[in-house]
Amino acid sequence: MVLLMTNGEGMRGGAVHHTIAAHPFLGEVATAPRYRFFSVRDEFPGLVPVEEDGGVVRGELYDVPLEVLRDAFLPHEPAELELSAVELDDGRAALCMILRPEERGRHQEITEHGGWRGRITDPRCARRAGSSASRARRRAASSA
Numbered sequence: 001m002v003l004l005m006t007n008g009e010g011m012r013g014g015a016v017h018h019t020i021a022a023h024p025f026l027g028e029v030a031t032a033p034r035y036r037f038f039s040v041r042d043e044f045p046g047l048v049p050v051e052e053d054g055g056v057v058r059g060e061l062y063d064v065p066l067e068v069l070r071d072a073f074l075p076h077e078p079a080e081l082e083l084s085a086v087e088l089d090d091g092r093a094a095l096c097m098i099l100r101p102e103e104r105g106r107h108q109e110i111t112e113h114g115g116w117r118g119r120i121t122d123p124r125c126a127r128r129a130g131s132s133a134s135r136a137r138r139r140a141a142s143s144a
Contacts, residue, residue, distance in 0.1 A: 002066055003094035005029060005086060007037075007059035007115060008045040010073070010097070019072040026061040029094075032087040037115070038099060038107040040080050046099030046107060047086065058115035061094060069095070 003026070009016040012025070031047070034054040038046045047057055064073070074083065081097040088094055099107070 001063045002069070003092065004062045004064045004069065004073070005031070005059045005088065005094040005096040006062065007047060007057055007096065011060045016073065016076045019076055020062050020064050020068060023065070023068065024063040026063055029059060029061045030089045031057045031059075031096075032089050032091075034087060035111075036109060037111040037113070039110045040078065040099070040103070040107050044078055044081075045110065046081060046103065047096060048099050048104055049084075049086070055111040056089060057111070059096075061088075 004010075004020065006014070006017075006020070008014060010020060011017060012021075032054075033056050034049055035057050036048045036050050036054060037057045038048060040046050069083070077097055080100055080103045082100050083095055084098040085093050086096040086098070
């Protein structure tokens with residue numbers, strides 16, 4: 001079992017959450033202030049480690065078998081993201097999806113929202129028609 005921090009559609013209620021829902025939810029967590037947070041097409045977030053001027057990003061922590069990550073969780077993650085290890089605010093390490101290096105500098109920064117839920121619930125940030133969950137369901141249905 002490994003610690004997995006989710007910060008987007010892997011969180012409860014998200015389009016990818018079903019892949020880890022059967023495994024222990026350990027609570028809400030935050031990263032150490034060493035990251036910037038970006039919105040990719042207003043569909044999902046991407047975390048980026050930085051050397052300075054980082055912020056805290058909130059998410060959820062799960063205890064998940066590596067086989068579940070390999071066989072269920074990772075196949076549902078967008079191509080713009082990759083698996084990495086992040087530092088939590090209490091010093092622990094956890095696996096987490098981060099924005100691939102080639103994607104950096106191409107998306108809107110949303111660090112000030114503190115997390116994906118903060119972004120999608122902010123009335124100043126109207127999301128595009130259709131939720132990311134409905135887009136994910138359409139993608140899954142079209143590949144079936």
